[in-house]
Amino acid sequence: MIQLPCPWCGPRNVTEFRYAGERTPRPDPGTATPRQWRAYLYLRRNPCGVVEENWYHTAGCRRFFTLHRDTASNAVKETR
Amino acid sequence: MNRLPERLGEVIDRGTTLSFSWNGQEFSAFAGDTVVSALAAAGQRVFSRSFKYHRPRGLLTASFHDPGCMVQIGDEPNVRGAHRLVTDSMVVTSQNTWPSLRFDVRGANRLVGRFLAPGFYYKTFIRPQRLWPTYERVLRQFVHAGEISPDTRVEHRSTRFAHPDVLVAGGGPAGMAAAVAAARAGARVLLVEEEHQLGGHLRYVGSPAELAELRTEVTASGVEVLTDSVVLGRYDQNWLAVLQRGSGERLIKARARVLIVACGLIERPYVFAGNDLPGVMLSTAVRRLINLYAVKPGERAVVLTANSDGDAAVRDLLDAGVEVAEVVDARSGGDILRAHGRRGLRTVELPGGRRIEADLLVTATGWTAPTALLNQAGDVPVYSAAAARFLPGGKASEDVLAVGGLAGDGTLDELRAHAGAVGAEAARRAATHRYRQLTRTPTAVAGRAPVGGPIEIPDLPVHEHPALFRAKSHGMVDFSEDVSSSDIHLAVREGYDSAELAKRYTTATMGPLQGKLEMVNAIAMVAEATGRSVAETGTTTWRPMYAPVTLGALAGRTVQPVRRSPMHAWHQANGAVPLVAGQWIRPDHYGDPAAEVRAVRTAVGIIDVTPIGKLDLRGPDVPKLLNLLYVNKWSKLAVGRVRYGVMCAEDGVVLDDGVTGRLGPDHYLMSTTSSGAAAVWEWIENWLQTERPEWNVHVTPVTTSYASVNVAGPRSAELIGRLAEGVDLTDFEYMNVRTARLAGVDGCVLWRIGFTGEPSYELHVPAGYGLHVWETLLAHGEDLGVRPFGVEAQRILRLEKGHLIVGQDTDGLTRAFSAGLDRLVKLDKDDFVGKPELLWQHDQGAQTRLVGLQPVNGQIVPPEASQLVAADTTRIVGRVTSSRMSPTLGRSICLAQVEAALAGPDTEVTVLLPDGRRIPARVTEHLAHVDPHGARLHTAGTPGTFRQHPPPVARSPIRTAAHAVGGSPNAALTLADHSALAKVVVRAPHAKAMAASLGVPFGRAARAADGTLVIGAGPGEWLVLGPADSGDGLLKQLRRQAEEVGGFVSVVDLTHGRAMLRLTGDRAADVLASVCAIDLDSDFTPNGAALRTSVATLVTDLVRDDQQGVPSYLLHCERSSGQSLWDAVLDAGAEHGIEISGEPTPSPEE
C-alpha cells in the first residue's frame, strides 16, 4: 500500500483517500458542444507516466487536492 | 535412541520433558525440540509421503523449509514439523499417507510414474468434459494436504501497525550487527527472525562466544526483536507484511523507512537418483540436528562436499560419533552417482559403480540466495557463475539494503563490519526520511534536521564455488511437487524452453517451498537441457508471500462496523425484523407490514428514519449552491419553507433527492437519501472546494446528530400536538419547517413533509433524546392507534403514492426526464450540474419513462426487475422497478421504466414473469396509485393538546454496561465513555481572524482558560469540548466570539452527533496500534496532537490529551458508529488488560 502526501495531514496510507480522477476542467456549460461535454465526462488521458489527478482525503482533512503522480512508479511529486 | 550427550549451544532444555503422540504412538521430547527433532531423536526417519508418487520422505534441511516434514497437529494441517516446537500432549499425525506411513498404497504411483509426467493433468484429463467429476473424485484422494475440521474453534488473529525506522529481515550475525548499528545511530529498529532464536548459522557452527556477544549487543541497543516471525512480502514504499508466529499468529503491517534484507543463504540440494530418500540430508541439516538438538543423524555416513561447510559437517559427524565411510570432495572432481534404498538410504553408488553402505548421505554443494525481498523492491539479481549463486543486482530502491550472505562472502568479522556500516547508513537514510515526514505532519514536532553524509560501506568479497547441480543421474528437483530433472528435460523437449514456461508446465518451484530449495536447480536443469548457461536462462520472480500464512492471520479481526439509530435497542426488543441497508441496521417490519400500512392510512404510524442524510448548510451563498446542485430553483425559498429537490450528475443521471428547508436567513437543512448521505456530502465539498471556492458556505453533516422519526397518518397532527411546545401547529402547512420543543426536548426540527402520502411530520430530535421522544409518541398515541412501522411498510406506502426511490426506480443511466421529473427540471437556469445533458435530453425526448403500472390481474405481483416485452415478441421494452401488493387498494401496483412510446395512460404492456408467463398490465395515468392529487396531504386534522410527559433522559450511543467487569479507577489501561461532553464545531477560514482568536492550529489541541478543550480538527475546522450539559453556554459563547471577530464563521452544536471515548494508560498506544495505522510515537503524535484517520475502519478523530502525564487519547466518531468503535477498542485492549472506567451514562437500553 502506498502512502500519499496529503498537503494538509502529511503522508497517509492511500486507503484513507478516494481517487477523484484525472483533472479535467469543466467546460462552460453554456457554450459546450456535446462533443466537448462528453470529452469532459468520459475521456481521460490515462498515461503511463505523470498524471495530474484529484484526490479526496475521506478519512482525514476532507480536502480535495491535486497530485502529480507517476502511474508507472507511483512516485508523487511533493506539493511542498 | 539417537540423542547425543549435551552439546555446547544446544537449544533443548533437558530439564523439561514433554510427551506427545505421533500417529497414535507416544513419544517424549525436551522443551525446545521441534516435532521432527524429537522424532529423529527417537529413531524415526520417515515423516511424510511425497505429493505425486507417494515416496517416503525424511529430513532434508531440518528447518522450516523442509519439504518432507509437513505434518498435522491436532486440527491444524500443513504444520512445518521441523520448525514447530513440541508442546506437552501435542497430537501429531502424518498427512496424506492412508492407510499408513509405512504402507502407502498410492506408493504404487512410483511404478506408474511415467504416466504422471509433466503436463499429465493437461494431457489426460482435458477430455471428455463430462468425466471431470469422476476425475476430481479420484484426484482428491491424492491431494497432499492435511485435514481441517468444521469443529475448529473460531479464533481471531490480531493485527498490528508498526512504523520502524529500520526493519531488519533476518536475525543471523549480519542482521544482528546491522540492527545494533542502526539502533546505536538512533533508529527505531525491528529485527525479524524466522527461527526461534537469534543467531542464524552461528547457533550451530560452534561460535558460542560471538553469538553471545551479538545477542548482548542486540538487547542492550534497544532493538525490538521478533523471533519465530517472518517478513512475508515487501510492497511499494516499504510496506511490509510481517507474520509473527508463536501463540496465536499476528500480522504486522509495517511501514519501514529502510529495510535491511539479511536472509542469509539456503543450502541447495544436489540432483541425483535417490536424492529424496530418507537419510539423504544437507550439511546444514546434520549440523542443526547435532548441534541444536543433540540428535545423531545416522550411523554411517558418506559426505559429498564442495565447500568448507561440508568439511565442517564431517567434523561434526565424527564428533557426534557417526562413522564417516567416505568423504567425496567435489572440489577435486569427486562425485556420487546415485543413492539406493526403499524406505531409506542403504547404499551410495559412486561413478564407476562402487557402492558404499550408509544410512546417511550428506551433501554440501552450494547455496541459494533467497532474494525475494530484493526482487520485490525492484532488484533483478544476477547470476555469478564463479560463485554459482545469484547476487543482488544493485537495482533495489534506495530504501532497501542487503547484508550478510545474500550480499557476499567473507569472514564473520568482514560480514559484521559490512553489516554494521549498512546498519548505520540505513539509520541515516531513515532519519532523513523521518525528518522530512515530520516537517510535513501538522501534529508533529520536527526537531532538528539530521546532519552527516553517507556512511562508507566496505565491499564484501565473493568467493568462488564450484557449480554443482546434477550428478550423472536424474533425481528430484522440486521435492514438494515431485518434479524431477528428467521431467524438466522432457518439458524443454516439448517446447517449454524458458525458465518461466518450464516452471508452469512442470509446476517446479510452485509448491509449498516456492523455490527456496529448487529454484536454482530448476533453472540449471533448463539451462542444461537447452544448452544455455544459467545466467542466460535467468531467474524466475520471487513473489509474496515468502512463507506460508494462514487466511486467519491475513483476515485479522474482521471488523464490520454497524450503524445504529438511538432507537435500535427498542426495535430489537419489540420484534423488529432487521434489515441491513448500507451499514445501517433498520427495522424492516414488526411482524405485519400490511397492518402497518393500514395503521398509517387510517390512524397514525411512526417510523425511525434516522439514516436519512442531513446536512447543515450555513452561509450567504447557500442558495447559489442549491441552485447549482439541484435541477430546480432555490433563490426564493422563504424562511420556514421546504422544497423537494433532485440532484443530477454531470451526465444528467439522477444522483439523489430529498427536501431542503430554510431554518434561518443563512441557515438551511438539507436531507438526502440514506444511502446517498456520504456521497452527497462529498459531492457538495467537491463543488465548493474545487469549482466554487469563493462561495461562503459551510457544510456540516448532522445525520446522526438527530434521531429522525416520521409521524404519518390522518391522526398525526393530533399526536404531534400532544408533544409539541413552541410551535403553532395550526399555522403549519405542508412543505414547511419549524423548530420546537418536543416532549420537553429543545432544539427539535419539525417538517411537514411526507413520503407516504398521508399528512405527516418528520421530527428531528437531538439524538440522545431520540428514544425518549419515540417512547412518548407511542405512549401518547396509544388511544389513537399509533403503531411503529418499518422500511417495508414505508416502501409500500410510497409506492402507493408513486414516489420514486433513487437507485431503485432509477439506475446509472436514468436521466431526469426518464425519471418523470419534467416539471422539476428548470432549463432556464443559467447553470446547474448536468444541465447540458438534460437540455439535450429534453430536445431529443427521453427514450424511457417512469410510469405507474398495474397488472390487469391485480392478484399477480410481478417480481421487481421483471421485463416488459412488446406484445407477442420477446423485444424488451422496459422493466418493473418497484412492485408490491397494495393493502390499501387490494391489488398489485408497480412502477416501471418503459419506452417513451408506450408510456401513455392505459397503454397495455406485457410483463414477462420469471416463470415464463406473460401477463398484461396497464400504464396508469399518474405515478401515484393512491390519492394522485394529494388531497390527503393537506388535511392534517386538528392538532391535539399538550400532555405531560416523563422527564427527558439523554442517552449515550454506547452500551458500556455489558462489558463492565468491575473496572477500577486505578487500572493501568482504561476505556471510558465521554459521549456526554458538549461538542461544538466552529468553521472559519483557515489561518484567519477566528483561527487566531481560537489560538489553536490545525493538528493541535489545547485547553482554553475556561477549561474547554479546543481541537484544531481540520483546515478551518475546530471542535470545542466542554463539560456535559454546557452545550448551550458553549454555543452562545463561541457565537459571541465569532461575532466579535467578524468574517464568515459558523458555529454548530454537535453534542448529539458524536460518540466519544477516552483510552488512557501507558499501553494505550499499543492498543491503538492494532486498529490504527498512524504512527503514535511521541514525535509524530505528541501530547496535544489532533488528527483524523481510520480507526477500526471508522473515520475517527483522535486527540492525544494526556492525563497527569499518562498517555490518553480521546477518540470520537459519528454517533451511530460509536458502539462499533467502542467494541473494537475494547477488543483490541483485551490482550493488554483493558478495563472500563468512569461514570456509566444511561445506555440505549436503560
Ligand SMILES: [Zn+2]
Ligand atoms: Zn488530509
